[in-house]
Amino acid sequence: MDPADAAALAARLEPLHSMIYFVPEVGEELAPAGITRDRDQYFAQRSAPMGAVGPGVVAATFFNFNPALVARSVPMVWAQAAPADVVNARLRAADAALRRLLDDQVSSRAVTEAGELVRRACDGATGEDRPLYAAHADLPWPEEPHLALWHGVTLLREHRGDAHLHALLSAGLSGIEALVTHTATGRGFTVAFAQRSRGWSPEQWSDASAGLTERGLLDAGGTERSGADAPEAGHRGLTETGVALRAEIEDHTTRMSLGPWRHLGAEGTARLREVAAPLSKAVLPAFAVEGVFAPRSPRASSS
Known part of the structure; x- marks a missing residue:
């Protein structure tokens, strides 16, 4: 398995999972339970598979959030709704959102095939030192094909995400x-x-x-790169050392996330890339939120 191919496929599948953090259906499901703020909804829905964990666990597994911010939501959210109820609400939200975003494709053969391929890939994932993945992997697989696809992509995303935290820590980044x-x-x-x-x-x-x-990772004096990869005005860009470190972090992440793709095999991986492309494209309107993403990036979860 070419690591570059695995990384590219992970990026292609990412929108099918992370749309759940931007669609209004989540609020429609969680607000009646008393979880009304976007921030609380995010912490609740993503951590619920771990149970009624405290703010320390959420801050540790989510990694790039200010622990003080987490503590203002957790464990308060569990006083509003039990984790199992949040898990069910999230699945209902995913169901409604995918039906809206995929439209006629939601019942297509492509969705069924993509879900089957993703499930085969997940058979090659392991839970050692991957707490968020392991918690989500304990949940039952949904029966409906579009929800099975979403669940499987979620597992793959959290599997890679846990590896990414390992890479960040190994690089010495908070x-x-x-x-x-x-x-x-x-x-x-x-x-x-x-x-x-x-x-x-x-x-x-x-x-x-x-x-x-x-540490020599950011340009001093506000020097900025030009072109498509330039940071926002007024903020420092990466030095060559910083660029190399970020590249090594991504390579480290991919190396630790190859299990599912090796299990699926080159032929299955190529087929999943093909059938998933139009599905991922169909959900991109969920990310059309002004001021959230830099140009060219609908991926919500990397750090």
């Missing part, structure tokens, strides 16, 4: 430093959204940036 270097690539979240949604103040961001500059 949660906020991971976020700063990620936004400095000019891909993914905008700086303003990253600070707001992850709970980091401009002062904390500035301090983290200063430390990364001292």
Whole structure:
């Protein structure tokens, strides 16, 4: 299995999972249970498979959120709704959102085939040192093909995400430093959204940036790259050393995430890439939220 192919397929599948963090159907399902704020809904729906865990566990497994922000939501959300109820609400939201976004494709042979291929890939995933993946893997597989596809893609995303945290820690980056270097690539979240949604103040961001500059990872003096990969105006870009570190982080992540793709095999992986492409494209309107993403990046979960 070519690691580059595996990384590309993970990126292609990502929107099919992460649309759940942007669709209104989640709020429609969780608000009646008393979980009304977007932030609380995010923490609740993603951590619910782990049970009624405390803020320390959520901050550790989500990694790039300010622990103080997490503590303002967890464990309060569990006083509003039991984790099992949140899991069920999330699945109902995924059902409604996929029916809306995929439209006629939701009952297509492509969805069924993609779901079958993803499930085969998941048979090659392991849970060692992957707490978020392991928690989600304990959930039963939905019967309806489009929900089986979503569940399987979610497992693959959390499997890779847990590996990504290992790579970030191995690179010596804290949660906020991971976020700063990620936004400095000019891909993914905008700086303003990253600070707001992850709970980091401009002062904390500035301090983290200063430390990364001292390590030679960020350009000093606000020097910026040009072109499609340029960071936002007024924010430092990565140095060559920083670019190399981010590349090694992605390579490390991919190396630790090859199990599912090796299990699926080259032929199955190529077929999944083919059938998933139009499905991933169909859900992209869910990410059309102004001020959230830098150009060219609908991927919500990397850091």
